[in-house]
Amino acid sequence: MAIVRLPPMPAPLRALRPAWVGAAARLPHGGTTLHQPPVLWVEADAAACRAAWPALQPDAALPGHLKAEGVRVRPLDGPLEPALRARAVPVDAMAVDAEGRLIDPLDGLADLRAGRVRVPDADAFGARPELFVDVPALASELGVRLEPELVEILTHDAGQVLRADRDALREGLTRLLVGRRPSGALQLLARTGILHFALPEVAALIDFHKSSRFHHKDVWAHTRQVVMQAVPVPRIRWAALLHDVAKVHTRSYAPGRKVHFFRHDELGAYMVEGIAARLRFPAPLAERVHALVLHHLRANLFDGSWSDAAIRRFDQEMGPLLDDLLALSRADVTSKRPGRRREAMYTLHRLKTRILEVRALDAARRPVVPKGLGTAIIRDLGVAPGPRVGDLRRVCEQAVRAGDLGADPAVEACVAYLRAHLADQGALRDAG
Secondary structure, three states: OOEOOOOOOOHHHHHHOEEEEOHHHHHHHOOOOEOOOOEEEEOOOHHHHHHHOOOOEEOOOOOOOEEEOOEEEEEOOOOHHHHHHOOOOHHHOOEEEOOOOEEOOOOHHHHHHHOOOOOOOOOHHHHOOOHHHHHHHHHHHHOOOOOHHHHHHHHHOHHHHHHOOHHHHHHHHHHHHOOOOHHHHHHHHHHHOHHHHHOHHHHOOOOHHHHOOOOOOOHHHHHHHHHHHOOOOHHHHHHHHHOOOOHHHHOEEEOOOEEEOOOHHHHHHHHHHHHHHHOOOOHHHHHHHHHHHHHOOOHHHOOOOOOHHHHHHHHHHHHHHHHHHHHHHHHOOOOOOHHHHHHHHHHHHHHHHHHHHHHHHHHHHOOOOOOOHHHHHHHHHOOOOOHHHHHHHHHHHHHHHHOOOOOOOOHHHHHHHHHHHHHHHHHHHHHO
16 A cells, blocks of 8 residues: 555534544655554544444554445544643644645644654653654655754653553554654664664664674674665565574584575574463454565565476465565575676576466466266256267366356356256257
8 A cells, every 4th residue: 555645534524523643744844754554533532433424444454443445433522632642742733624725733744844753852752662662653654864962862761662552553664664764763763772672673683693603694794775665555664674584593503614594494483472362463464474484485485496386386375465575585685796686586586487478388288167067967957978068068168268158157057047048059050
């Protein structure tokens, strides 16, 4: 999902004084593309919202929120402006109402135009500890650097992030990952110490390579580059962040100064389970990130020599994970040698091409009429077993390919078609 302009205000909620808030409100004023559902605040309670728009359902990702048609709704049960002021960060306290008017109690538009993120009241961090991640996330989204004074506050009280609501913490980290500068924002989390409290498994990657007696790549730098290169979709960027977390625990050495990380994919998936539970990932996100980390090495095993059967097996095993897995594999190519990068990208492209070729081959071979049609022809149409049954099956196949019978017809539909076909043939013979 990539939203470059706001969708229309949901008509059922217009009477409840709705307003787009945060990233959605920034979008018409020079903000960046949204990669998460736009957020709508409503000056009514949840019951009134659901009465006005029955499609709204509780949002499993954020308690206290509702969701419908790709829009996240927060019922305020009170006036909008005090709730905006409580956000504390001017550039994040902007709203746009149903008429398109900007509501900006902290003068966030000036900060947006100046390319800065401020927190005028330093005490806000105590009241809203999720700001320890939200502020770096805003810097990532807008592609700006934080002022040294603000970085000092983040560093001095980094441990306060442990007091943050887990859902709010996860959402802030997700915004950071899908932002414009996730690599720099992750470095900021590391430099301030916030990362060590919020994601200690990831923080363990920092300078890990320096503890090796033999050379291997800087896993922390590699991880940040993979995140930056990944498509800005939450599940893929989370997988990019976590795909190598188990390397810290699986490093081994072989003769010839070789360094290995055997089974870091399996252990990494196991570690993802703990991270997802701690940060209360919604089940679909947890399952997809777990699967991507578990299988992130699979596509790299392709060397061009796989048989059609091996391609077919890989495609079936990956199933709906395939496109995300290939996207992660492309992002995981970080070699500094251009030739090596081109070779790796071509290999992944060739893998996808082979998958599509085998799918097309299988589709061409797949019967277009249902199983049991021959038996039904004999039983229901009174045709004697023999070549005539095959002829009638082919009549159905031609009808399906011509679009006269529809795709994947049922046996009953085929029999009805053939009965009409035989009747027409009989009429033509009588006329002759």
